[in-house]
Amino acid sequence: MHPSSASLRMYLDKELPEFEQAQLEVHLNTCSHCQHELAMLNHHAEETNKAFSRLATENDLSLDFASLAYQKFLIQKETTMSKSRFSRLRLLGFAATAIAVVVFAFSFAPVRAWAAQFLGLFRVEQITLLPVDISRLENVNGDSSLIDQLSTVMADSIKFTKEPGDLKTASSLAEASQLAGFNVRGVEGLQAAKIEVQDSAAFEFTLNRELAQSVIDAAGRTDLKLPESIDGAKISADIPASAFITIGDCPSAEKAREMPLGGARRSMNCTTVLQIPSPTITTPPDLDIQQLALIGLQMTGMTSEEASQFSRNIDWSSTLVIPIPSRGAKFEQINVDGVSGNLITDTQSPQPTYTILWVKDGVVYAVSGFGPAESGLAIANALK
Amino acid sequence: MKSRFESKRLFFLKAVSPEEQQNRQAEFETAFLDHYPAVYRILVQLTGDPDEAEDLALETFWRLWKTPPDHTDYLRGWLYRVALRLGFNHLRANRRRLNHEQRAMQQSLDETGTLKPEAQVEAHIEQERVQKVLREMPEKQAQILLLRYNGTSYKEIALALHVKPSSVGALLARAEESFEKLYRSGGEDAPI
Numbered sequence: 001m002h003p004s005s006a007s008l009r010m011y012l013d014k015e016l017p018e019f020e021q022a023q024l025e026v027h028l029n030t031c032s033h034c035q036h037e038l039a040m041l042n043h044h045a046e047e048t049n050k051a052f053s054r055l056a057t058e059n060d061l062s063l064d065f066a067s068l069a070y071q072k073f074l075i076q077k078e079t080t081m082s083k084s085r086f087s088r089l090r091l092l093g094f095a096a097t098a099i100a101v102v103v104f105a106f107s108f109a110p111v112r113a114w115a116a117q118f119l120g121l122f123r124v125e126q127i128t129l130l131p132v133d134i135s136r137l138e139n140v141n142g143d144s145s146l147i148d149q150l151s152t153v154m155a156d157s158i159k160f161t162k163e164p165g166d167l168k169t170a171s172s173l174a175e176a177s178q179l180a181g182f183n184v185r186g187v188e189g190l191q192a193a194k195i196e197v198q199d200s201a202a203f204e205f206t207l208n209r210e211l212a213q214s215v216i217d218a219a220g221r222t223d224l225k226l227p228e229s230i231d232g233a234k235i236s237a238d239i240p241a242s243a244f245i246t247i248g249d250c251p252s253a254e255k256a257r258e259m260p261l262g263g264a265r266r267s268m269n270c271t272t273v274l275q276i277p278s279p280t281i282t283t284p285p286d287l288d289i290q291q292l293a294l295i296g297l298q299m300t301g302m303t304s305e306e307a308s309q310f311s312r313n314i315d316w317s318s319t320l321v322i323p324i325p326s327r328g329a330k331f332e333q334i335n336v337d338g339v340s341g342n343l344i345t346d347t348q349s350p351q352p353t354y355t356i357l358w359v360k361d362g363v364v365y366a367v368s369g370f371g372p373a374e375s376g377l378a379i380a381n382a383l384k
Numbered sequence: 385m386k387s388r389f390e391s392k393r394l395f396f397l398k399a400v401s402p403e404e405q406q407n408r409q410a411e412f413e414t415a416f417l418d419h420y421p422a423v424y425r426i427l428v429q430l431t432g433d434p435d436e437a438e439d440l441a442l443e444t445f446w447r448l449w450k451t452p453p454d455h456t457d458y459l460r461g462w463l464y465r466v467a468l469r470l471g472f473n474h475l476r477a478n479r480r481r482l483n484h485e486q487r488a489m490q491q492s493l494d495e496t497g498t499l500k501p502e503a504q505v506e507a508h509i510e511q512e513r514v515q516k517v518l519r520e521m522p523e524k525q526a527q528i529l530l531l532r533y534n535g536t537s538y539k540e541i542a543l544a545l546h547v548k549p550s551s552v553g554a555l556l557a558r559a560e561e562s563f564e565k566l567y568r569s570g571g572e573d574a575p576i
Contacts, residue, residue, distance in 0.1 A: 005553075006550070006551070006557065009554070009557040013538070043564075044560040044561045047563075047567070051513075051517075052529070054507065054510045055511055055515075066417045069420050070413065070420070073442050077446065077449065
């Protein structure tokens with residue numbers, strides 16, 4: 001019997017246990033098939049090694065280099081922490097996970113919202129907030145968060161069928177509406193600092209049950225079993241174009257999205273208005289969204305009974321369920337723009353931050369800023 | 385050179401006293417100075433841009449400061465994983481802003497706008513070619529190559545990427561085969 005290519009590759013790097021290394025060597029002396037296989041592996045490894053040696057890096061980065069970087073880090077850390085520990089982007093990311101997904105994450109990065117993958121979310125008509133103990137989600141398995149692990153799991157399975165285009169700046173609401181393909185609403189009486197439009201995108205995502213289950217198991221929930229039938233299921237999403245209006249002294253949307261620490265020089269005088277028509281998500285007809293939703297809800301800490309109860313009150317085909325950290329955030333239902341909406345405020349940062357979320361006429365809105373929520377509410381109610 | 389394991393429990397707990405704050409700061413500084421060069425190096429290899437690599441490396445350590453792992457036997461693996469994720473996210477976000485020809489052209493000029501010596505230009509083009517392949521490969525495969533060719537052992541790769549140690553050989557073999565095929569076809573057919 002021939003050893004696997006995995007074993008041969010380990011043999012090449014002397015990574016096999018001593019006994020196995022010796023055994024394999026004996027086998028290779030008489031097996032031309034494996035000799036050929038080994039030669040191929042060696043060839044690939046050598047060519048890769050040669051290519052990598054061309055990547056220009058200094059091998060001996062000095063302690064001075066690291067010390068200088070550390071000083072930069074300290075300066076930027078102070079700048080960031082003096083503003084808000086719970087940055088607007090992070091607040092938006094937690095508070096409006098699916099919105100961040102459909103606009104920021106789907107447009108520029110693989111899916112980050114674990115909740116969204118469990119939703120049979122087709123058209124958003126309303127938003128329901130779900131309190132979640134994020135300490136469980138943030139430090140799973142001693143290192144990266146569950147959300148981050150799921151992102152990694154899903155990263156390889158995403159295929160863009162329509163790549164998001166470049167972010168375009170519009171000089172007026174009319175131009176923005178033309179670019180975006182829907183009526184972009186503006187703030188009456190306030191001159192917007194900048195209006196940016198993100199082109200639409202579409203992607204397909206193929207579920208890998210084994211990998212997704214391994215993340216759930218790693219979170220300690222070996223009792224929750226994903227159905228076998230989800231393996232290979234293809235989910236497609238059409239993300240419409242979106243508009244991002246900034247009022248006041250704000251960093252560019254792209255820079256703020258990429259790097260809250262390194263890139264953004266946020267000012268307290270910045271309010272953002274995000275608007276996007278509801279994305280359309282298509283799942284195979286035999287994909288049991290309800291069952292997946294129950295697993296997702298139990299991952300947030302709900303018991304099986306609580307998850308069932310919660311799920312019974314949700315129309316999964318039209319409700320966007322957004323996980324909100326139960327600690328450090330306060331949320332309430334409010335009236336905004338003539339409909340029922342949600343207000344999330346950060347209760348931990350020295351400077352209050354807020355996000356207001358609502359859906360009106362098939363468009364999802366998010367207004368976010370520093371300071372009292374009343375100012376954001378005034379802006380939200382002034383949208384025309 | 386293989387990275388060493390770190391077996392001591394990290395003391396990145398929420399500090400309540402000034403002394404604990406100081407201890408936390410000191411531990412963090414040690415970890416930063418120990419690991420920053422390696423994290424920066426891998427990001428430069430991935431992005432080809434020292435400035436972006438610095439931003440991404442600092443962001444990686446910001447994540448460590450904000451949300452440290454409760455316990456890890458291999459902190460550098462954790463840092464690599466975070467850094468590579470940030471790196472790939474960044475590349476996806478910026479893939480249309482600058483195509484490879486433009487990047488190679490930019491890197492052919494020095495600060496005064498004068499063309500660099502030919503050898504240097506060729507070296508830049510070759511680097512771009514490698515980075516292009518890394519961007520085109522499945523992310524997991526690119527990650528394993530970056531780790532392996534930065535001196536990470538199989539056991540460390542397994543810890544960093546959360547895979548079974550016994551599967552690293554197979555993953556690495558597949559990644560190398562993919563890389564070599566893409567590298568060859570990219571060089572023969574496609575402009576850089």
